[in-house]
Amino acid sequence: FATVSVLVPAAGQGTRLGRGPKAFVRVGGRTLLEWVLAAFAWADEVRVALPPGVPPPPAAANVRFVPGGAERQESVARLLEGAGGDVVLVHDAARPFVVPAVVDRLLAAVAGSGAAVPVVPLPDTLIEPEEGRYGPALDRSRYALVQTPQAFFREVLAEAHQLARAEGRTATDEAQLVRALGYPVELVPGDRRMFKVTFPEDLALAEALARVWEE
Ligand code: CTP
Ligand code: MG
DSSP, X not given: OOOEEXXXXXXXXXXXXXXXSGGGOEETTEEHHHHHHHHTTTSSEEEEEEOTTXXXXXXXXXXXXXXXXXXXXXXXXXXXXXXXXXXXXXXXXXXXXXXXXXXXXXXXXXXXXXXXXXXXXXXXXXXXXBTTBOOOEEOGGGOOEEOSOEEEEHHHHHHHHHHHHHHTOOOSSHHHHXXXXXXXXXXXXXXXXXXXXXXXXXXXXXXXXXXXXXX
């Protein structure tokens, strides 16, 4: 590609983690955001959405900060405005461990299809509980967990966001919006180390992984 812009929604409050705005929580001596910025030092441009009122931290010359929105989708929409890359990679600040091999797969896949996301299989049995009781089990081999980074031609993602806004649709990731546009989204193998730090117990796992992280 000519250029890659990385869009980092980092404007969440981290309510479930309970340690204040999550992007600024430390793991292995650096904030979650610092892990992500280090992983994308190679990118042409990194755009980060911050929570309202949080001053931009010091960062490299390729990093820009914008005020985030009330919802993740709005934060990403604001990041897209003014983004310049031919390809955009949208990556949660809450996923500090970016596996380079997965990024390579995404960039290879997006070149052909215009949209690609990493997925991992479900480790556990998947059920639909019925009023607190064990309900029907779903065939977990038919399902996948979706991670970030998610890769798109910038113009495809911009069109998907505009359509979602016009129709008042919301989604928990960008690929849903692109799919709603009728665009095929390619799947590539993700990596369980790219888990999202969400609950307090995730911090212990992240600390342990930080100690052995070499990529
Ligand atoms: N995010 C964002 N803007 C929002 C909400 C979320 O940029 N208005 C970002 C978060 O900073 C995070 C990513 O989207 O990097 C995934 O969201 P999530 O894990 O839900 O983080 P939080 O919203 O911060 O956590 P919680 O839902 O527990 O409050
Ligand atoms: Mg949230």
